[in-house]
């Protein structure tokens with residue numbers, strides 16, 4: 390696909406542009422590296438407000454693309470001069486162009502979006518009723534053989550109109566013959582009906598297991614909510630549809646192709662995938678249906694295979710590359726209030742400090758092994774206690790086996806303090822923090838209170854410390870729209886008008902960096918991605934408005950006009 394609306398402009402050679410190395414900037418233009426001849430560009434974009442995220446020339450009017458890469462950046466006159474006979478030209482009519490956005494943490498649950506019962510809105514703030522959840526699941530139960538699981542996804546406990554918790558009694562209305570589960574979009578808690586508890590042999594007398602809880606109501610009865618590792622017992626009961634390998638592969642392909650379309654619709658050109666079917670991903674690419682670039686994060690058998698085979702981070706190409714490991718989980722969830730805090734949660738008795746889901750010695754061993762194998766470590770740690778544990782293990786591994794610029798990644802890295810920031814900096818750790826939460830989950834911050842929120846999703850603190858904070862939506866838990874993320878970073882004000890941790894606000898330019906070049910840095914790709922710089926991959930987004938000039942509370946509403954990946958149009962409004 391090429392850019393539409395193309396006109397051919399006159400071809401005038403600009404030979405000086407050819408020989409100038411990328412490091413030098415000349416006469417108000419960023420020239421191409423020696424291996425790109427910018428003349429007869431494939432595409433020129435002009436009359437634009439280009440926010441390059443390249444400090445050598447932060448703003449420009451135009452750029453040229455050749456061979457899928459940016460070839461030159463500069464004034465409209467300079468860049469138009471690079472057009473030849475076959476050049477497509479796009480008059481941006483003063484619209485804003487930014488580098489393609491990167492999401493550094495995404496579960497990319499395309500199959501769930503396509504095939505499962507969604508009891509909440511994956512992409513936007515929307516309130517639902519418990520009755521609507523029960524209705525949707527009842528319809529599913531009617532098509533499901535007795536004993537088979539009836540599952541609902543994308544539940545959000547603070548986006549319910551009924552203003553109370555979903556419970557076991559609600560789900561008993563779905564079915565008495567099927568085990569029923571409603572999974573919180575946060576991924577760390579689920580709600581079950583009585584049949585599921587009965588099949589799993591869980592009663593109110595069952596003790597909580599390590600790393601999880603069976604929650605009770607005021608009368609001491611099971612209320613339906615089960616947290617973190619306590620849910621493992623439900624994996625052993627009930628049935629779910631079995632697919633032949635071919636069917637399973639087809640579903641995975643369709644799911645990935647589906648979510649790829651969603652990513653580019655919101656301006657994402659690079660996404661760090663938490664695992665998923667790598668073979669299906671390659672097939673989707675081969676069919677031309679992969680619209681975004683993937684940093685693929687491995688775990689389990691796949692990670693073992695990498696270690697065995699000596700495959701390190703960076704293996705692959707510009708479309709599918711093996712990145713860090715997938716998140717190695719050390720504690721619970723932010724949105725579901727199970728993350729491991731050094732102080733008890735407000736108003737919970739008996740006092741509760743969240744769930745640690747791995748012991749320090751196991752974490753030490755895992756990090757050392759992965760680090761030694763030349764693979765970028767990535768741990769999920771939300772609470773200050775969990776972040777401390779990860780850093781302890783990282784420091785230990787780096788001391789035993791020094792490796793320069795290893796860039797261990799901490800996914801979420803939510804609650805920090807000064808000592809943790811110093812250790813993050815010293816170890817070169819890259820945090821990938823929640824992006825859309827400040828807007829989307831503002832209704833949950835009262836569970837933590839302003840004192841903690843001042844130290845949560847601490848973009849300001851990290852940037853001031855010189856730590857390249859990156860953005861990770863964690864989709865499903867958070868919507869992935871980068872502009873919703875940017876709005877929250879800039880305003881710290883949520884959909885409900887509440888502002889939490891205003892001290893962590895960052896500027897529009899900083900938020901742009903977080904969502905572009907810092908994301909590229911997190912996957913060790915800052916040399917080829919993350920800014921509109923000659924020589925880098927031509928991934929960019931055309932925005933209908935400039936986030937600097939719109940009302941900050943409307944940044945999320947700026948229309949994505951086009952998303953272009955490698956010079957090819959991946960989305961057009």
Ligand SMILES: [Zn+2]
Nearest residue numbers: 494496716863
């Ligand atoms: Zn995650």
